[in-house]
Amino acid sequence: SQQGEEDPQALSIQEGENATMNCSYKTSINNLQWYRQNSGRGLVHLILIRSNEREKHSGRLRVTLDTSKKSSSLLITASRAADTASYFCATDFDGSNYKLTFGKGTLLTVNP
Amino acid sequence: DADVTQTPRNRITKTGKRIMLECSQTKGHDRMYWYRQDPGLGLRLIYYSFDVKDINKGEISDGYSVSRQAQAKFSLSLESAIPNQTALYFCATSDARRGTGELFFGEGSRLTVL
Numbered sequence: 001s002q003q004g005e006e007d008p009q010a011l012s013i014q015e016g017e018n019a020t021m022n023c024s025y026k027t028s029i030n031n032l033q034w035y036r037q038n039s040g041r042g043l044v045h046l047i048l049i050r051s052n053e054r055e056k057h058s059g060r061l062r063v064t065l066d067t068s069k070k071s072s073s074l075l076i077t078a079s080r081a082a083d084t085a086s087y088f089c090a091t092d093f094d095g096s097n098y099k100l101t102f103g104k105g106t107l108l109t110v111n112p
Numbered sequence: 113d114a115d116v117t118q119t120p121r122n123r124i125t126k127t128g129k130r131i132m133l134e135c136s137q138t139k140g141h142d143r144m145y146w147y148r149q150d151p152g153l154g155l156r157l158i159y160y161s162f163d164v165k166d167i168n169k170g171e172i173s174d175g176y177s178v179s180r181q182a183q184a185k186f187s188l189s190l191e192s193a194i195p196n197q198t199a200l201y202f203c204a205t206s207d208a209r210r211g212t213g214e215l216f217f218g219e220g221s222r223l224t225v226l
Contacts, residue, residue: 031212042116042202042217043155088154092213100213102147104154 004032004072004089004103012109019076021106023089024069030092032065033100034074037086046074046087079110115139118203118218126226131190133221135203142208144186145215146170146178149200158201161186162208193225 004025013019023032031050035043049056049065049072056063062075076083086107090100116137125131135144143162147155147170157170159178167178175197177189190197200222204215 033212033214035215040200040220040222042219043204043215044217045214048212048214090215099157099160100215101157102155104152 004091004101006087006089006103006106008106009104010107010109012111013079014111015079015081017079017110019079019083019108019110021074021087021108023072023074023103025072025089025091025093026070027093029067032063032072033090033092034061034063034072035088035090035102037088037105039085043088076108079108081110081112084108084110116203116205116216116218118201118221120221121219122222124224124226125193127194129193129225131193131223133188133201133203133223135186135188135218137184137203137205137216139205139207139216140183141205141216142183143206144180145204145206146176146186146188147202147204148172149202149220155202158188190223193223195225198223198225 004023007022033048034046037043047058047063049063060077065072086105088102088105090102119134145160146158149155156172158176161167161180179187200220202220203218206215
Protein backbone atom coordinates (compact mmCIF):
# COMPACT_ATOMS: atom_id res chain seq x y z
CA SER A 1 0.00 0.00 0.00
CA GLN A 2 1.14 3.54 -0.71
CA GLN A 3 -0.67 4.83 2.33
CA GLY A 4 0.77 7.42 4.58
CA GLU A 5 0.86 6.48 8.23
CA GLU A 6 0.19 9.01 10.98
CA ASP A 7 1.78 8.93 14.36
CA PRO A 8 0.60 8.97 17.09
CA GLN A 9 -2.79 7.33 16.60
CA ALA A 10 -4.19 9.45 19.41
CA LEU A 11 -2.98 12.55 21.21
CA SER A 12 -4.49 14.31 24.22
CA ILE A 13 -3.28 17.74 25.30
CA GLN A 14 -4.40 20.78 27.27
CA GLU A 15 -5.69 23.94 25.70
CA GLY A 16 -2.85 26.29 24.88
CA GLU A 17 -0.31 23.54 24.32
CA ASN A 18 1.15 22.69 20.94
CA ALA A 19 0.19 19.50 19.11
CA THR A 20 2.50 17.69 16.74
CA MET A 21 1.44 14.90 14.43
CA ASN A 22 3.67 12.98 12.07
CA CYS A 23 3.11 11.25 8.75
CA SER A 24 5.36 8.80 6.96
CA TYR A 25 4.93 7.54 3.43
CA LYS A 26 6.59 5.03 1.15
CA THR A 27 7.16 6.39 -2.34
CA SER A 28 7.99 9.61 -4.15
CA ILE A 29 5.23 12.17 -3.99
CA ASN A 30 4.12 15.26 -5.86
CA ASN A 31 2.60 16.83 -2.78
CA LEU A 32 1.38 16.01 0.71
CA GLN A 33 -1.81 17.37 2.19
CA TRP A 34 -3.31 17.49 5.65
CA TYR A 35 -7.03 17.21 6.28
CA ARG A 36 -9.16 17.58 9.37
CA GLN A 37 -12.31 15.63 10.24
CA ASN A 38 -14.67 16.55 13.01
CA SER A 39 -16.41 13.52 14.42
CA GLY A 40 -18.40 11.79 11.69
CA ARG A 41 -18.25 14.78 9.34
CA GLY A 42 -16.64 15.30 5.96
CA LEU A 43 -12.94 15.97 5.73
CA VAL A 44 -11.73 19.52 5.26
CA HIS A 45 -8.48 20.46 3.57
CA LEU A 46 -6.03 22.29 5.84
CA ILE A 47 -2.76 22.73 4.02
CA LEU A 48 -0.72 21.41 1.10
CA ILE A 49 3.03 21.18 0.82
CA ARG A 50 4.74 20.38 -2.46
CA SER A 51 7.64 17.98 -2.77
CA ASN A 52 10.08 20.83 -3.40
CA GLU A 53 9.03 22.71 -0.26
CA ARG A 54 10.37 22.09 3.23
CA GLU A 55 8.09 24.14 5.42
CA LYS A 56 4.78 25.92 5.11
CA HIS A 57 2.66 27.99 7.47
CA SER A 58 -1.04 28.79 7.60
CA GLY A 59 -2.30 30.61 10.67
CA ARG A 60 -1.58 28.35 13.65
CA LEU A 61 -0.54 25.48 11.41
CA ARG A 62 3.02 24.64 10.46
CA VAL A 63 3.83 21.77 8.13
CA THR A 64 7.26 20.40 7.39
CA LEU A 65 8.29 17.91 4.76
CA ASP A 66 11.45 15.82 4.66
CA THR A 67 11.50 13.94 1.37
CA SER A 68 14.75 12.17 2.25
CA LYS A 69 13.03 10.59 5.24
CA LYS A 70 9.65 10.40 3.51
CA SER A 71 7.98 12.10 6.41
CA SER A 72 5.94 15.17 7.28
CA SER A 73 4.81 16.79 10.48
CA LEU A 74 1.85 18.99 11.31
CA LEU A 75 2.21 21.38 14.21
CA ILE A 76 -0.82 23.15 15.67
CA THR A 77 0.26 25.92 17.99
CA ALA A 78 -1.70 27.29 20.95
CA SER A 79 -4.35 24.61 20.57
CA ARG A 80 -7.99 25.22 21.36
CA ALA A 81 -10.80 22.87 22.35
CA ALA A 82 -12.25 23.46 18.90
CA ASP A 83 -9.16 21.83 17.38
CA THR A 84 -10.40 18.48 18.70
CA ALA A 85 -10.71 16.33 15.57
CA SER A 86 -9.01 13.62 13.55
CA TYR A 87 -6.19 14.71 11.31
CA PHE A 88 -5.19 12.85 8.17
CA CYS A 89 -2.27 13.14 5.85
CA ALA A 90 -2.85 12.39 2.19
CA THR A 91 -0.20 11.80 -0.40
CA ASP A 92 -0.33 12.34 -4.10
CA PHE A 93 2.32 9.84 -5.03
CA ASP A 94 4.32 10.36 -8.15
CA GLY A 95 2.50 9.04 -11.19
CA SER A 96 -0.91 8.88 -9.55
CA ASN A 97 -2.29 11.82 -11.53
CA TYR A 98 -3.23 13.63 -8.33
CA LYS A 99 -5.19 10.73 -6.87
CA LEU A 100 -4.81 10.97 -3.10
CA THR A 101 -4.05 8.14 -0.68
CA PHE A 102 -4.94 8.71 2.96
CA GLY A 103 -3.38 7.57 6.19
CA LYS A 104 -5.36 6.23 9.14
CA GLY A 105 -5.36 9.49 11.03
CA THR A 106 -4.43 10.95 14.39
CA LEU A 107 -7.23 11.65 16.85
CA LEU A 108 -6.42 14.88 18.67
CA THR A 109 -8.27 15.75 21.85
CA VAL A 110 -7.74 19.22 23.29
CA ASN A 111 -8.96 19.45 26.86
CA PRO A 112 -10.29 22.81 28.10
CA ASP B 113 -26.05 25.15 0.59
CA ALA B 114 -23.29 22.54 0.60
CA ASP B 115 -21.04 22.43 -2.46
CA VAL B 116 -20.93 18.62 -2.37
CA THR B 117 -24.20 17.00 -1.35
CA GLN B 118 -24.68 13.36 -0.51
CA THR B 119 -27.97 11.53 -0.16
CA PRO B 120 -29.07 9.74 1.88
CA ARG B 121 -27.09 10.81 4.95
CA ASN B 122 -28.07 7.67 6.82
CA ARG B 123 -29.39 4.37 5.59
CA ILE B 124 -30.11 1.06 7.25
CA THR B 125 -30.71 -1.86 4.96
CA LYS B 126 -30.70 -5.62 4.90
CA THR B 127 -28.28 -8.09 3.37
CA GLY B 128 -28.95 -8.65 -0.31
CA LYS B 129 -30.68 -5.33 -0.95
CA ARG B 130 -29.57 -2.96 -3.70
CA ILE B 131 -28.49 0.43 -2.43
CA MET B 132 -27.62 3.62 -4.26
CA LEU B 133 -25.76 6.53 -2.73
CA GLU B 134 -25.93 9.74 -4.67
CA CYS B 135 -23.60 12.68 -4.89
CA SER B 136 -24.07 16.02 -6.57
CA GLN B 137 -21.75 19.01 -6.67
CA THR B 138 -22.06 22.68 -7.53
CA LYS B 139 -18.33 23.39 -7.59
CA GLY B 140 -17.96 22.80 -11.33
CA HIS B 141 -15.17 20.30 -10.72
CA ASP B 142 -14.40 17.66 -13.31
CA ARG B 143 -13.17 14.96 -10.97
CA MET B 144 -15.30 13.00 -8.53
CA TYR B 145 -14.47 10.23 -6.08
CA TRP B 146 -16.08 7.76 -3.73
CA TYR B 147 -14.23 6.83 -0.54
CA ARG B 148 -15.12 4.48 2.24
CA GLN B 149 -14.13 5.09 5.88
CA ASP B 150 -13.96 2.35 8.48
CA PRO B 151 -12.81 2.91 12.08
CA GLY B 152 -9.05 2.57 12.32
CA LEU B 153 -8.60 2.09 8.57
CA GLY B 154 -8.67 5.63 7.27
CA LEU B 155 -10.21 6.37 3.88
CA ARG B 156 -10.00 3.94 1.02
CA LEU B 157 -10.79 4.79 -2.57
CA ILE B 158 -13.61 2.83 -4.18
CA TYR B 159 -14.03 4.48 -7.60
CA TYR B 160 -13.07 7.72 -9.24
CA SER B 161 -14.02 9.59 -12.38
CA PHE B 162 -11.89 12.24 -14.07
CA ASP B 163 -14.69 13.25 -16.44
CA VAL B 164 -18.11 12.06 -17.53
CA LYS B 165 -16.74 9.38 -19.84
CA ASP B 166 -13.95 8.25 -17.52
CA ILE B 167 -14.56 5.73 -14.72
CA ASN B 168 -11.75 4.03 -12.81
CA LYS B 169 -11.56 1.44 -10.08
CA GLY B 170 -9.93 2.32 -6.81
CA GLU B 171 -8.33 -0.02 -4.32
CA ILE B 172 -11.56 -1.61 -3.05
CA SER B 173 -14.06 -1.64 -5.95
CA ASP B 174 -15.31 -5.23 -5.57
CA GLY B 175 -19.01 -5.27 -4.70
CA TYR B 176 -19.53 -1.70 -5.88
CA SER B 177 -20.42 0.02 -9.13
CA VAL B 178 -20.71 3.68 -10.11
CA SER B 179 -22.41 5.89 -12.63
CA ARG B 180 -21.39 9.38 -13.70
CA GLN B 181 -24.66 10.74 -14.96
CA ALA B 182 -23.37 14.25 -15.57
CA GLN B 183 -20.38 16.33 -14.63
CA ALA B 184 -22.14 17.23 -11.39
CA LYS B 185 -23.49 13.80 -10.44
CA PHE B 186 -21.72 10.62 -9.38
CA SER B 187 -23.61 7.74 -7.78
CA LEU B 188 -22.35 4.65 -6.00
CA SER B 189 -24.31 1.40 -6.03
CA LEU B 190 -24.11 -1.71 -3.94
CA GLU B 191 -25.83 -4.34 -6.06
CA SER B 192 -26.29 -6.80 -3.20
CA ALA B 193 -25.33 -5.29 0.13
CA ILE B 194 -23.46 -7.36 2.71
CA PRO B 195 -22.73 -6.55 6.37
CA ASN B 196 -19.03 -5.80 5.82
CA GLN B 197 -20.07 -2.92 3.59
CA THR B 198 -21.32 -1.17 6.70
CA ALA B 199 -19.26 2.02 6.71
CA LEU B 200 -19.23 5.78 6.27
CA TYR B 201 -19.08 6.68 2.59
CA PHE B 202 -17.74 9.96 1.28
CA CYS B 203 -18.03 11.60 -2.07
CA ALA B 204 -15.34 14.11 -2.98
CA THR B 205 -14.48 16.37 -5.89
CA SER B 206 -11.33 17.97 -7.20
CA ASP B 207 -10.44 20.43 -9.92
CA ALA B 208 -7.82 19.18 -12.35
CA ARG B 209 -6.92 22.80 -13.21
CA ARG B 210 -5.54 23.34 -9.70
CA GLY B 211 -2.96 20.66 -10.33
CA THR B 212 -2.88 19.58 -6.68
CA GLY B 213 -5.51 16.90 -6.19
CA GLU B 214 -7.02 18.88 -3.29
CA LEU B 215 -10.29 17.24 -2.39
CA PHE B 216 -13.59 18.76 -1.34
CA PHE B 217 -15.75 16.35 0.61
CA GLY B 218 -19.44 15.86 1.18
CA GLU B 219 -20.77 15.27 4.67
CA GLY B 220 -20.89 11.51 4.25
CA SER B 221 -23.48 8.76 3.97
CA ARG B 222 -23.58 6.34 6.86
CA LEU B 223 -24.67 2.91 5.67
CA THR B 224 -25.58 0.03 7.95
CA VAL B 225 -26.17 -3.40 6.44
CA LEU B 226 -27.93 -5.84 8.76
